[in-house]
Amino acid sequence: MIIKEHTVKTKSRHKIRLGEPLAIGGQATAYPATDLSTGTFGIVKLFHDQFVTSATEQRIDYLVSERLNDACKCIVSPDHIISDGKIMGHFCRRAKGASLDELLQKGLPLTQRIQASIALTHVANEFENRDIAHGDYRADNVLAHKTGSVIEVHIIDMDNFAAPSAPPPDCIGDLLYLAPELRISMNTGSPILPDILSDRFAMGAMLHEIILLKHPASGHDDTPERFDETMSAGVWVHDPVRANTHTMAGGAPAEILNSPYMKLFRRSFPLDKIERPPADALNKGR
Ligand SMILES: Nc1ncnc2c1ncn2[C@@H]1O[C@H](COP(=O)(O)OP(=O)(O)OP(=O)(O)O)[C@@H](O)[C@H]1O
Ligand SMILES: [Mg+2]
Incomplete structure (x- = not known):
């Protein structure tokens, strides 16, 4: 759900502002991001077109539901899924260093x-x-x-x-x-x-x-x-x-x-x- 340039909405209805692309990987592009609903600094990864599939969506949903971040503070796993039929990705908190x-x-x-x-x-x-x-x-x-x-x-x-x-x-x-x-x-x-x-x-x-x-x-x-x-x-x-x-x-x-x-x-x-x-x-x- 792109609601204006450089802003996306998660399925959980958090509004996320994206910065300039940080890294273009084999599967996705990573952006520095801010969850405007909570003020949390994070990273959004938006998958390249060929990976925008229902399997990818199920995989991100699975990770979000596992709540691995709560289980171990050394794990950074997605907190929110972004999926509107055109773009697909996730938001996770930003790690220092x-x-x-x-x-x-x-x-x-x-x-x-x-x-x-x-x-x-x-x-x-x-x-x-x-x-x-x-x-x-x-x-x-x-x-x-x-x-x-x-x-x-x-x-x-x-x-x-x-x-x-x-x-x-x-x-x-x-x-x-x-x-x-x-x-x-x-x-x-x-x-x-x-x-x-x-x-x-x-x-x-x-x-x-x-x-x-x-x-x-x-x-x-x-x-x-x-x-x-x-x-x-x-x-x-x-x-x-x-x-x-x-x-x-x-x-x-x-x-x-x-x-x-x-x-x-x-x-x-x-x-x-x-x-x-x-x-x-x-x-x-x-
Ligand atoms: N949670 C995070 N906190 C801080 N920086 C991050 C975080 N996630 C990703 N990054 C930054 O973005 C870069 C790319 O992210 P990541 O390693 O997830 O994807 P990739 O290896 O480039 O690509 P792909 O998984 O698409 O092949 C990282 O090397 C790191 O610099
Ligand atoms: Mg990597």
């Missing part, structure tokens, strides 16, 4: 990287408890804000989620974080969806980047084929107990890890997806 990816590149102390990883495992746990796969875990979809020595993180971009009672997502995730079973299906063209077990693989890969400052395939990725092979091998190639782990991989050596992290990475990348530990195993020391 820059992408975690950017902060990692600039340099973030280990203590803050550990704080961020613990918060992210709580997020993963919240999703798992509801049988929702985020479907696009990567440091680019985490916004991080520093207050003194404390770092606050928010996971954003729920548009690729998968859940048993919602229509399936259009993508299977980001190439850098795909679990082996998703990778095989992509390469063979057979249908598959992300699930909480493929999310465990992606979360393991993201935590590896946060803690060790390198991707789990780093140093074993000189060609796309080698990268694919490494990611499909079912092993943690940086495991200090493996021979030949000291390559030109960059980042920190895996020897710096304490036992819970060592266990987490050792168990995150197997081919048998059932073996991948829930992310909160890190917090429980399982």
Whole structure:
């Protein structure tokens, strides 16, 4: 419901003012936005025409009804749906800070990287408890804000989620974080969806980047084929107990890890997806 230029109305009848486009993604355009009914600053994403479908509408309705924001303050999920037959999208609250990816590149102390990883495992746990796969875990979809020595993180971009009672997502995730079973299906063209077990693989890969400052395939990725092979091998190639782990991989050596992290990475990348530990195993020391 565009009621005047740069203003849209949600199904719940909130009037939202849009700013200039912030980012044009594969599925939607993101705008800074203000909910004029409550004064809340947020982000509106309006889907590109080919994604304006009843399946997309059902998916957004599902997310709004799950009220994930109330369940965990580190999750930013849509609060309102925008749908008038022509435009379709959602409004969610705005998270502070820059992408975690950017902060990692600039340099973030280990203590803050550990704080961020613990918060992210709580997020993963919240999703798992509801049988929702985020479907696009990567440091680019985490916004991080520093207050003194404390770092606050928010996971954003729920548009690729998968859940048993919602229509399936259009993508299977980001190439850098795909679990082996998703990778095989992509390469063979057979249908598959992300699930909480493929999310465990992606979360393991993201935590590896946060803690060790390198991707789990780093140093074993000189060609796309080698990268694919490494990611499909079912092993943690940086495991200090493996021979030949000291390559030109960059980042920190895996020897710096304490036992819970060592266990987490050792168990995150197997081919048998059932073996991948829930992310909160890190917090429980399982
Ligand atoms: N809740 C939010 N708070 C603050 N900034 C946000 C929020 N949601 C999105 N953004 C900003 O907008 C950018 C794009 O959003 P998002 O990650 O959801 O979509 P995308 O990855 O560009 O695209 P798509 O999902 O369409 O492929 C983010 O990188 C971030 O800078
Ligand atoms: Mg994104």
